[in-house]
Amino acid sequence: MSQFTGKTAVISGGAEGIGLSIAKALAEQNMNIVLTDINEENLKKASLELEATGVSVLSVVLDVAEEDQWEVVAEQAIARFGKVHMLVNNAGVGGDSTSIENQNKKGWQWVLDVNLMGVVFGAKVMVPLISEHGEGGWIVNVASMAGMGGVPYGGAYSATKAAVVALSEGWAGELESKDINVSVLCPAFVQTRIYNSERNRPAQYKSDTKAKVDENSFFNRAKEMVESGIDVSIVGKRVVEALNDGEFYIFTHPNYREVVQMRSSEIDAAFKKASESPLLQHIVNQKIKML
Template sequence: MLTEKLKGKNAIVTGAASGIGAATALALARIGMNVVLADIKPEPLYAYAKELKSQGLSVDVFATDVSEESAIKAMADFAEQRFGDIHVAFNNAGVAMHGTPMHLLPIQDWQWVINVNILSIVYSIHHLLPRMLRHRQPGYFINTASIGGLQVNPNWLTGAYSMTKYAVVAMSEGLAQENKDSAIRVLVLCPSAVATNLGDSASRPTRFGGVTQRPEQAFLAQTIQKHGLPPDLVARRILRAMEDPNEFFIFTDSSARPVIENRHKRIQDAFDLTDAFLQQVR
């Protein structure tokens, strides 16, 4: 049982002030873990931590910007000093970049989405994973990608966003291969629509242009609030995947299955066309 394995162990959850991160931090704390909640928004983060502590749960907070390497190292140092060895790293923080054709996207927005969605995980691989491997205790290194990490939505103009999530999937696959003989399991979360504040751009740091509004992706907030799964259901899905040693991709529903199957068919068809070409020219 997961509770028996992780009770009294220690976790870090980024993007923990709301949405999937908040729900998963709560779920981990409820099975007896000590959880460091990290987020760029200090006020909702501290308020949420206070609420969890009032329930008798063992949590602490680390307000931080995961797009900075030094912040990830400081977060890892804090977690170890506060609770000890790290057993679960849930790299969940992310930002959306929907609704704008890529050639019209400002460079600062490219930098923001790349730094948060890709480089934060690179920094976690560099500063968190080695500590987890060093203590040789069972653990989980979980990265949040997206269903957009396996397909580009033509109706939502997700090219820039999906590019970052493809990278998360690739990094996760590589990590799973490299660490298959270790005590650390690597998982990648690829959720479809979840009722979160993913479309919020108010947390953009000053060096990427500061607080902004992206009216072109207002549809995203409306869609996921109307049709998205509740975050607590996603948290339960994550814990179930952690219990199953055969899971790697964590999906939240199968709505995108036909789109992804069609994409894979396009790839397979390209191999067939290449084989036919080679037969003709040889």
């Protein structure tokens, strides 16, 4: 029996890709699974696949950008399983791959609504449920390596993923007293269909003028990069391993360590510069009052 046995996890964007991989790994831990996704057909297929392994699955269609739909998921999860212990905020989209001057508002809004507000709404609705039974629980937010350093021509995606990392850091402190462990998953490339997120773009986020894809964009090669990534089945297992170890940042690509280290070194060097500035000498040794 593991610490997860018999407990209930709610997973967004769970019909395929990383969400489904996490759902399968949690099902292997004998958790009850509340599988949600915007794509009803794929959701049905994924739920049947999971059920066939003998776990209890509730599937609910959910667009994470719609707060009232999260309320429906909460009601149905409680009606079926009585309690919720874990939220996996996984649903996400790649968005437009374009230069600063070619971006359009609807494209930005879509990525903000799904990748950021989807995470915010999920936590807003599920945290009260996870804290009310007193058994503790988990929030796993799916960010990206793009949240550890911005990607040129991928402004909206990088911005939302960095925001999810920052939110997770804040929530870890905020939810400690409620015995809810927060983690943030930051994968690099994983073999999924993220490069074709367009299939999930609702009509209200479609613009008359399609955002011009910049040929310099790294996202232009997104399919090729994603297909060269790690097998998606590893990710769910890695999440379970990391949760068992109480890891906050969950990495799936140890080969990216140098990239993040380089950023940390640049930040440290910039602090050194500030500490040498004649303008700032009066606060160099000032003690900080932590919040």
